[in-house]
Amino acid sequence: MEIYAAIDEIVKQGVISELIPEEDGIYARNQIMALLSLEDFPEQERENSGKDLPELVDVLVNYAVEKSLIEDLFDEKEILGSKIMNVFMPRPSDVNRFFYEKYESNPEEATDYFYQLSQNSNYIQTKRIAKNISYKAETDYGELDITINLSKPEKDPKEIAMERQRKQTAAKYPKCLLCIENEGYAGRLGHPARSNHRMIRVGLSGEAWYFQYSPYVYYNEHCILLSGEHRDMKVDRGAFARLLEFVGKFPHYFIGSNADLPIVGGSILTHDHYQGGNYEFAMAKAEEEYAFTMESHPEVHAATVKWPMSVIRLRGSDKAKLVGASEYILEKWKNHSDSSVQIEAYSGDTRHNTITPIARMRNGQYELDLVLRNNRTTEEHPMGIFHPHGDVHHIKKENIGLIEVMGLAVLPARLKTELAEVEKFLLGEPSDLAAYHLPWAEEMKQKYQEQLAEDTVAEIVNKEVGAKFLRVLEDAGVYKRNQAGQDAFRRFTQVL
Secondary structure: OOHHHHHHHHHHHHHHOOOOOHHHHHHHHHHHHHHOOOOOOOOOOOOOOOOOHHHHHHHHHHHHHHOOOOOOOHHHHHHHHHHHHHOOOOOHHHHHHHHHHHHHHOHHHHHHHHHHHHHHOOOOOHHHHOOOEEEEEEEOOEEEEEEEOOOOOOOOHHHHHHHHHHHOOOOOOOOOOOOHHHOOOOOEOOEOOOOOOOOEEEEEOOEEEEEEEOOOOOOOOOEEEEEOOOOOOOOOHHHHHHHHHHHHHOOOOEEEOOEOOOOOEOOOOOOOEEEEEOOOOHHHHOOEEEEEOOOOOOOOEEEEEOOOOOEEEEEEOOHHHHHHHHHHHHHHHHOOOEHHHOEOOEEOOEEOEEEEEEEEEEOOEEEEEEEEEEOOOOOOOOOOOOOOOHHHOOOOOOOOOHHHHOOEEEEOOOHHHHHHHHHHHHOOOOOOOOHHHHHHHHHHHHHOOOOOOOOOHHHHHHHHHHHHHHHHHHHHOOOOOOHHHHHHHHHHHHHO
C-alpha cells in the first residue's frame, strides 16, 4: 500500500471514528507527513483498502522502518505509532471537559465515551488483545475466567541490551508506569509509548486521583485508578473510603485494590492504585455462607462467602459505617494468628497479614469484599504458604493479585504451544511435551482414557486447566475449604 494512500485513509478513519471533525483532516494529514519526513502530498483519487486504524498505523510505521527513519525495534515502532495516533487526540483538558459534560447526565455515558476514545485512539490494544485465548471453566464456585495472555509481544535481544545500557545512565522520568507524567509522554526504550494516553481527573477524599483504562484489558472496561502522588500501595482506612467513594460516583463499576505486601500483592507495589471495570466476576456472584454480627458495628451486614479464598462480605447503605467496619476487621486481622492453620501475623517485626478489598454497588447498597491474605514463607513453601504450590507451577506460579482473586486466571503465553503438545500426548501422537507437564498429562490420560478423541481433547485440557486454576485459588486461601479451615474461619469471625 503506497504511503500517501495510507495517510489519506487513516485521516478518513479518524473522521469516521469521530476522533477528529472533518475540518481537521488537512491539519491531521500535515502532522502525519511531518512525522514521516514527507514534504509534499500528490492529490489523486485513491481506492479504500478496507484496513482498520491499527493496520493503517502499521503501514505508516513500516514505511518509517523501510526509509530508516526509525530502527526496526518494538519500542521505536510503538513510539511512532503512538505519535501518529496523538495527531487525532484532543488535549487532556478537552477529554476531561467532554467526560464531565456527559457525566452530568449519566456516569455510564461518560465512561462509554472515554472507553470508546481509548479504543479508537489505539491506546487500548484491541488488535493484540484479540490474540488472547479466553474461555470459562465450570467449577463448584461458578464459572472461572481463563485467559492465556498473548497480547504483549516479546522484545528482541538487541532491544533488551540497549535498554539495559540506557538504564545505567538514565534519569527516572516518569518514576513508574502509572505516574501522571505518562500522559502524553513519547516513551523510550524500556518505557512504553504514551503520546496518545489520556487520564480523567477524579477527586477522592480530597486527593487528586486519575482514571484510565488498561492498554491490555483483561475484561470489559478494565480500568486503573491511580494516585497523583507516587507513593507505595497501602490498604488502610483511606483506601476503603476511596474505593467506596469511587463506586458511589460510578455505580456501574466495581473497584478493588491489590494487597499491600509482597507475594500476595500485585506486580506494582510502588504506586498506590486500584483496578476496576464493568464486569461481574465469579467471586461477585458467589453466595454468602455464614452471616455474623459485629458488636462494634451492628448496622453493617457481615458474612463469609462460598469461595476458594477466604472472603468476608460487608454490606450497608452508610458508607462511613462500612469504612469503619472494614478498618476494624483489617486491624483485627493484622494481629490475628492461628497456628492450627499455619497463620502467623508476624515474624519478629515483619507483618504477614493484609487484605485485598473489592467494592461495588448492589441493589442500591454499598458492598465490600475483604479477602484475607497472608504472605508467610517456609522451607517447604519458599514462595509462600498461601501462594500457588509447586505442583501447579507448570500452569501458574506468579503472584495471585486482585484479578486472580476475583476468579480470572491470567496465564503465561508459553501455554499456547505447551498445551498443544499436551493434547498430542493425550492422543498418543509424537509430542514435545515439557517435562513439568508430564505428571499432569499422565493423570489426565488415565482419567479420560475412554473419552479422549480429536474432537474432545481440547475441551478436556481446558477443563483441567480450569481445575488447576481452582487449585491455585485454594492454595492462596488462608482458611481452607475443609472442616479445620472453616472452623478456624469461624473463630476469627468470633474475634470480631
